[in-house]
Amino acid sequence: MILGLEFPPISHVTEWPAIFGEGAFSVNKVVLLMWASVLIVVILYAAGRGQKPVPTGAQNVAETSIEFIEDQIVLQTMGPEGLRFTPFLLTLFTFILTCNLWGLIPGAQMPVNARIALPMFMALLVYVIYNAVGIIRHGPIKYLKDIMFIPGVPWPMYILLTPIELITRFITQPLSLAVRLFANLLAGHLLLVSFAVITQALFETTVVGAALPFTLLVFLSGFELLVAFLQAYIFTILAAVYIDAAMHPQH
Amino acid sequence: MLHLLAEQDPGELVEGLTAVGRGIVYGGAAIGPGIGIGLVVGNAISAMARQPEAAGMVRTTMFLGIAFTEALALFGFVLAFIISG
Numbered sequence: 001m002i003l004g005l006e007f008p009p010i011s012h013v014t015e016w017p018a019i020f021g022e023g024a025f026s027v028n029k030v031v032l033l034m035w036a037s038v039l040i041v042v043i044l045y046a047a048g049r050g051q052k053p054v055p056t057g058a059q060n061v062a063e064t065s066i067e068f069i070e071d072q073i074v075l076q077t078m079g080p081e082g083l084r085f086t087p088f089l090l091t092l093f094t095f096i097l098t099c100n101l102w103g104l105i106p107g108a109q110m111p112v113n114a115r116i117a118l119p120m121f122m123a124l125l126v127y128v129i130y131n132a133v134g135i136i137r138h139g140p141i142k143y144l145k146d147i148m149f150i151p152g153v154p155w156p157m158y159i160l161l162t163p164i165e166l167i168t169r170f171i172t173q174p175l176s177l178a179v180r181l182f183a184n185l186l187a188g189h190l191l192l193v194s195f196a197v198i199t200q201a202l203f204e205t206t207v208v209g210a211a212l213p214f215t216l217l218v219f220l221s222g223f224e225l226l227v228a229f230l231q232a233y234i235f236t237i238l239a240a241v242y243i244d245a246a247m248h249p250q251h
Numbered sequence: 252m253l254h255l256l257a258e259q260d261p262g263e264l265v266e267g268l269t270a271v272g273r274g275i276v277y278g279g280a281a282i283g284p285g286i287g288i289g290l291v292v293g294n295a296i297s298a299m300a301r302q303p304e305a306a307g308m309v310r311t312t313m314f315l316g317i318a319f320t321e322a323l324a325l326f327g328f329v330l331a332f333i334i335s336g
Contacts, residue, residue, distance in 0.1 A: 010332060072311070076307075076308065076311045077311070176319075176322040176325075176326075179322065179325055179326060179329055180318060180321065180322050180325055182329070183325035183326075183328050183329050184325065186328075187325075187328060230314070233314065234314060234315075234317075234318045237311070237314065237315065237318075238315070238318060241315065
């Protein structure tokens, strides 16, 4: 109860009842939306294989997103050497973007990444990949040594720097990757829910009073569109930066 | 004040203090990143204004800087939900 308004508790707007299945394998709305996102990514993949010289429709979207990932993410952070990671980063980007956009589509209204399971899994995937890349390229001992001892620092600083570098690489990086995506989407979802609740409550008492929160709700939906895109972009570019840091220690 | 607190139902007291704690946690966690994001974006804008041809590169780095800074505020946001009475 705030100012006479009954805001739904957070579990009410993020937890959905199971549609079918039982226990840990039950399928609810969020899982169905995730499957729909997988389907969209597969369709885009198939469309990207198209060989039409003048692309139309889905092939156009697929080719534009490939170009975006190559020019804006891979070449900006990893250089030409990172081009072999483009398929992975492209899949990551399109999947996160479609998952985020469900929060704005009427009827769905639930960003899949507002539950931590999926961001956590994807962050773990990136974590495994960048550590594997570093270990395969430099061997486990040199990889650890590169992380712990930064060149060009007076040696007493290592007492302070080594633990910080280790914690950053092995705990903070994957944790912040998952939490950033999750918390941004959850915050956006809660914001939209709050303004929808205010609009409805004001509409019931004074019809005119609902105009202001409704306008804000429309603007916030536009803002959430930006956030959905930006978070997918940031997750992908950070994955690229982490892989690059594992490949080339200390510039 | 203490007299009033003693008359309260302990469950209600815990609930109220939890809400206050959540507010303090999120509010405190938002101060630093707020200043930080302001610095990052402000400096990125002045860099873009001085050298418009480098705008693309600056923008990428700016988003990275925002992402790193913003993470702290988001930790606070999540922590505020984790706190329970």
